[in-house]
Each structure stands twice: as structure tokens, then as C-alpha cells.
Amino acid sequence: MPILDQYGRPIPKEPPKAARGGLPVWRPFAGYPSRGLTPERLARILREGAEGYLAEQAELFLEMEEKDALLFSLLQTRKLAVIGLDWRLEPAEASRQGRRVLGALEEVWWNLPLEDLMLDLLSAIPQGVSVVAVAWEWDGLLWRPARFRWVHPGALAYEEAHDRFLLVGERGEAEPFPYGAAIEHRYKARSGLPTRAGLMRSLAWLYLFKHYALKDWVVFAETYGQPYRIGRYDPAAGEEERRRLEEAVRSLGADAAGVISKDTEIQILEAAKGQGPQVYESLIRLVNREMAQAVLGQTLTSSEGDGGSYALAKVHERVRIDLLRADARALAKTLREGLFKPFVAFNFGPELLDLAPYPVPEVEEERDLESRARVLQALQGMGLTLPEAWLREEFGVPAPGEGEAVLPARALQERRPRGMVAGQAFVDALADRLLERAPMPGLPDLLRAIAEAQDYEDLRRRLLALYPGIPFAELAQLLDAALTLSELAGRLAQRQDSGLDS
Incomplete structure (x- = not known):
């Protein structure tokens, strides 16, 4: 009985013929939907995309990433954070066959354009969604993926009945990808249809409003940022003089020169100072923050203004760690x-499909090893014993090999204590010396006096009884000094502890 894939098709023992020389991929005609984009047109494009017709939606999303510098930067940051991780391969099981499959794949994996x-x-x-076509080649020993080609998302159509994406041809026919001929990756930002799961659907309206504001800002700068040139003519001036005055006023915009009658006058008015387009700037800044929040999960690493800073951004890392883990997995x-x-x-063979190795991304949060070392030093100063093997693993310090030269280490007892440990020891010793200079009653007697006192005057009398021979002025000086x-x-x-005193 053949083994079936997730769509109920038999899994072949060799790559399909369509994938041996490279899958022919048709690129849809670019309609540039962002040109003259209006709210009505955007709503129509998103509605068609939700219904499975991705051509215009995909092209619009590509243009948004291309035309908006901030959006491009945010998405690049999100992608490169995953690409920059260290990846390793692990066998599906520790059997001999599992290690054999892992060895064969590793021979191919590290030579791919990862x-x-x-x-x-x-x-x-x-x-x-993103689909990459795969071309397989036989090298005499193995079928190996030789080439990859990104499929334009506009050439895809979604088939809800089988929950799969089809490849649309030039004539409009839609066919499923043969097994092994393409890698399909989906991003699920929200529940529902995969055609509505991409981040750009949430960013499309922000993009539209931002570029409306940017366009109006440019028009404002072009209209009101330039000085006005006003020509004044005498009521008795003739038609020829008025014509030459108009030509001179217009030419001042570029040539700054003109010939006019002495009976006419040209006045240049500067644009009003301090009347900047704050409304456009505020709207664009708001949209930029919303975009950063949607893509990176936070705003502190995308800009330094509005309360953000590098120091605060280090808390969030470049991409929020939970998003990075989800993308990598x-x-x-x-x-x-x-x-x-x-x-x-x-x-x-398809019967060994479950022995496919696992790619494992190594996602680790950046740790402040210096602060951690100070905490462990304080704990050790309080008497806690720490295993050396655990410490070496925690701080990434390998054990010295046999005969390997090592730097001499001073014993903790020979080192002068510093920081919190030394400070606490000093205060404890100070309390002992204070008790030597001013003998105090036992703590139970003191607590009993406080508990039994009826009011402050009664407590005063009880304390005087507990301290019959102590000069209170001297005691106050001792306490103040301590x-x-x-x-x-x-x-x-x-x-x-902060390293300011070395």
C-alpha cells in the first residue's frame, strides 16, 4: 500500500519529472497597484486576496516593502534575525539507520545556499505564504536539491477545499505542486484563512495613510516653502508692459533675472516662519511606531525618539525573543x-519518511554574565557551594586539557572581598562592635517591652528600666556614627559591584 502525503497523493520514490530540470514558473504581469491607490481600491484588493485571488494583493505587498524604507528595514530585521541564528541537524532517532540518513543529508545541507x-x-x-520551487539532480549516488527558485506569490491561488496553494499558469489554469517540487512556507499571524495571515494586511492601511500624508507634506513644502513673487504695475501701464512683468515674475523662479519697465515693481515675500506642517509629521511618526509594533513586537529598537533609547532597546533585543523563536520554529x-x-x-524510500532529521535553530537570550557572576560570588560568600562543572557550562569556560598551560587562579580566601559581600561583612562587624561599646538587652526583652507598653510614655519608662546605666547622649552618637x-x-x-571603583 503506497504512503500518501497530506493531500492524499502517493509519495513517489523519485523526484517528479517537472522538478528534475527546474519547475517552470510563470511570473504574472506587474500592474503596480500602489500607483494611485485609494481606500476603495485597497479595500477591493484585500477582499479579493481574502477570497484566494492573490495577484494584486501580492504585487501591492511587494511594492509596499519596496517603496517604504522603514517598512523594508523592519521586515529585513525580522528576517535576518532568523537567518543569523546558528542551525544544526539532529537525527530523528538514535538508530543506525537514523544516523545514516543524517549523514547523507548533512553532506548536502551545508553546501546549499541556505x-x-x-x-x-x-x-x-x-x-x-511563500513558495520556493526545487530542482532535483542525480549525482550518481543521491538525488540532491540543486537549485531553488522563488515563486512570485501573485502566481498562486488558494484552494480552500484542500487547504493548499496552486500554481497559476499563463492561461489561468491552476495546478497543484508535485510532491517535492516546491517548499511551501506559511506565516500565521492570526487564525483564519492563510490568505489573510500575512503582516502586510495589517500594515496596508497604515501604508496608505502614511503616503497620503507624505504626499501632502511634499505639496505643502513645494507650495509654501518657496517665496512668493508678486509683480505690481501702474494702472496706466500698457498690455506689453504687463506681459513683460508676468514673464519676469515667472522667470525669477529659476533664472532670477528679468527685464521690466521702470513703472512696474516686483516684490518677493518670504514664506511665514514657524508655520511648519506638524500635522503631517505627527501622523507619519504615529504610523511608523504602529508599523514597528506590528513587525518587531516593540518600538524601542526601531527609533530613539519618544522615550526610546539604545539602553532600553537592549532589554527588548533587536526582535522580541518570542517572535524570533516562533519564526525560527x-x-x-x-x-x-x-x-x-x-x-x-x-x-x-517513502517508508523511512519519519527518519527525516530535524533542523534545530539555536535561539538564546543575551545574558549579562557580569551581573550573574557578581550574584554567584555573593552566594558563595554566604556559604553556598557551587559545582565547578556547572559553572564552566554556565559561563562557557572549557576545562583545561591534559598538559595545557593555564593562568594561575587565586583562591577566594586569598582575595580581598569586594562589593556587596564585603559591605555586608563590614556592617555585621560594625553591629558587633556597637554592642561591645553599648551593651544592649536581649532581643526578647526588648520585644516584650514594646508589646506590653500601653503608650509612648509607658514604653519610655520600660526602656529606661532596661537601660538604667547608659548615657543616652553617648548612645545617640554611637548610633549616628554607625x-x-x-x-x-x-x-x-x-x-x-558596578565597576566604577576598580
């Missing part, structure tokens, strides 16, 4: 389903 392939697949983030799943499993089916020394010790510890 950055280009991942960049093409990650265009699903703005579009909602989704891409890993797509690579296994669309590339690794066909590789296993064509070279080892508090001052404790505060100074805390400030010094803070400076040492």
Missing part, C-alpha cells in the same frame, strides 16, 4: 516537511 533559501521562505512573514518545521522528507523519500558608616559602606559596595 541564506538565500531562508530569505525567500521568510517572505511569508509579510505575504502570508515555523521555518524549521517547513524545512523538514518540504525539503528533508522529500530527500529521504527519494533516496531511502548609621553613617553603614551608608558609606553601602555606597562603596555599589560602586565596586
Whole structure:
């Protein structure tokens, strides 16, 4: 009984003929829908895209990314964050056959144009879907993916009945991709149809309003940013003099020269100062922040204004870490389903499909090792023992090999304590010395006096009874000195821990 793919088709043992020389891909005619875009036209394009006709929607989304510099930068940041991760391959199982499949795939995997392939697949983030055609070649030992070609999303049509994307030909016919002939990557920003899942559907209206404001701003600058040239003529001036005056006024815009009668006058009025188009700038800044929020999950790393700064942005990283993990995991799943499993089916047989290795992205949050080291030092100073193997793994410090030269390490007991540990030890010793100078009653007696006192006057009498021979003026001086020394010790510890005092 043949093994079927997710659409109920038998999985072949060799690449389909259409994928052996490269899948012919038709590129739809570019209609440039962003030119003269209106709210009514945008609504129609989005409605047709939701219904599965992606040609105009896909072309519009490509133009948006091309024409809006900020949007391009945000999407590039999102994509490159995934591409820049370290990737490794893991076997599906630890059996001999699983390691054999992994070895064969690794021989091919690291020779592929991975950055280009991942960049093409990650265009699903703005579009909602991205398809890359695969050309397979036989090298005498293995069927290996030889070439990749990005399929224009406008050449796709969505078939809701089978939840799949079809390739549209020049005559309008739509055919499914043969097994292994293409890698289909989807981005699911929200629940619902995949044709409505791309980020650009959320950004399209922002793009429209932003570029309306930008266009009006340019018109404002062109109209009101230039000085006015006003010609005045005498009522008795003839037709010829008025004509020459008009020519002179118009030529002043470029030539700044003209010949007019002495009975006429030209006055140049400067544009009003301080009347800038704040409304356009405010709208564009608002739209930019909304775009950054939608694409990166936060705004602090996209600009420094409005409360954002590099220091605050370091908390958020370049892309919000949960978005990065989700993008990387989704891409890993797509690579296994669309590339690794066909590789296993064509070279080892469809029955071993589950032995396809797993691509694993290594997503790690940036850690402040210096702060972590200070915390561990403080814990060790309090008596907590730390295993050396765990510490080496935590800080990425390898164990020295046999005969390998190492730098001498001073024992903790020989080192002068610094920072919080030293400060706390100083304050503890200070409290002991204070008790030596001014003997205090036991804590239970003091708490009992406070609990049994009826009012402040009663508490005063009880305390005088507990401290019969202590001069209170001297005690006040001792306490004041102890508090001052404790505060100074805390400030010094803070400076040492922050590295300001070396």
C-alpha cells in the first residue's frame, strides 16, 4: 500500500519529472497597484486576496516593502534575525539507520545556499505564504536539491477545499505542486484563512495613510516653502508692459533675472516662519511606531525618539525573543516537511519518511554574565557551594586539557572581598562592635517591652528600666556614627559591584 502525503497523493520514490530540470514558473504581469491607490481600491484588493485571488494583493505587498524604507528595514530585521541564528541537524532517532540518513543529508545541507533559501521562505512573514520551487539532480549516488527558485506569490491561488496553494499558469489554469517540487512556507499571524495571515494586511492601511500624508507634506513644502513673487504695475501701464512683468515674475523662479519697465515693481515675500506642517509629521511618526509594533513586537529598537533609547532597546533585543523563536520554529518545521522528507523519500524510500532529521535553530537570550557572576560570588560568600562543572557550562569556560598551560587562579580566601559581600561583612562587624561599646538587652526583652507598653510614655519608662546605666547622649552618637558608616559602606559596595571603583 503506497504512503500518501497530506493531500492524499502517493509519495513517489523519485523526484517528479517537472522538478528534475527546474519547475517552470510563470511570473504574472506587474500592474503596480500602489500607483494611485485609494481606500476603495485597497479595500477591493484585500477582499479579493481574502477570497484566494492573490495577484494584486501580492504585487501591492511587494511594492509596499519596496517603496517604504522603514517598512523594508523592519521586515529585513525580522528576517535576518532568523537567518543569523546558528542551525544544526539532529537525527530523528538514535538508530543506525537514523544516523545514516543524517549523514547523507548533512553532506548536502551545508553546501546549499541556505541564506538565500531562508530569505525567500521568510517572505511569508509579510505575504502570508511563500513558495520556493526545487530542482532535483542525480549525482550518481543521491538525488540532491540543486537549485531553488522563488515563486512570485501573485502566481498562486488558494484552494480552500484542500487547504493548499496552486500554481497559476499563463492561461489561468491552476495546478497543484508535485510532491517535492516546491517548499511551501506559511506565516500565521492570526487564525483564519492563510490568505489573510500575512503582516502586510495589517500594515496596508497604515501604508496608505502614511503616503497620503507624505504626499501632502511634499505639496505643502513645494507650495509654501518657496517665496512668493508678486509683480505690481501702474494702472496706466500698457498690455506689453504687463506681459513683460508676468514673464519676469515667472522667470525669477529659476533664472532670477528679468527685464521690466521702470513703472512696474516686483516684490518677493518670504514664506511665514514657524508655520511648519506638524500635522503631517505627527501622523507619519504615529504610523511608523504602529508599523514597528506590528513587525518587531516593540518600538524601542526601531527609533530613539519618544522615550526610546539604545539602553532600553537592549532589554527588548533587536526582535522580541518570542517572535524570533516562533519564526525560527515555523521555518524549521517547513524545512523538514518540504525539503528533508522529500530527500529521504527519494533516496531511502517513502517508508523511512519519519527518519527525516530535524533542523534545530539555536535561539538564546543575551545574558549579562557580569551581573550573574557578581550574584554567584555573593552566594558563595554566604556559604553556598557551587559545582565547578556547572559553572564552566554556565559561563562557557572549557576545562583545561591534559598538559595545557593555564593562568594561575587565586583562591577566594586569598582575595580581598569586594562589593556587596564585603559591605555586608563590614556592617555585621560594625553591629558587633556597637554592642561591645553599648551593651544592649536581649532581643526578647526588648520585644516584650514594646508589646506590653500601653503608650509612648509607658514604653519610655520600660526602656529606661532596661537601660538604667547608659548615657543616652553617648548612645545617640554611637548610633549616628554607625548609621553613617553603614551608608558609606553601602555606597562603596555599589560602586565596586558596578565597576566604577576598580
